[in-house]
Amino acid sequence: MAFAAVALGAFGALALSGERWLGAITPIGGIGFLAAWALFVAAAVKA
Numbered sequence: 001m002a003f004a005a006v007a008l009g010a011f012g013a014l015a016l017s018g019e020r021w022l023g024a025i026t027p028i029g030g031i032g033f034l035a036a037w038a039l040f041v042a043a044a045v046k047a
Helices: 002-017 020-024 026-046
Strands: none
Touching: 002 020, 002 026, 020 026
16 A cells, blocks of 8 residues: 555645656556555465
């Protein structure tokens, strides 16, 4: 969840502030979010 918050927070800050460097943070949150889902699915399949 923390990675999703980073991604969404960066999107929101980018939209509100216009600071372009915040766009560089967003992929980190997205990759973490996808990794968390992959781990969830792997645990569900294993159980």
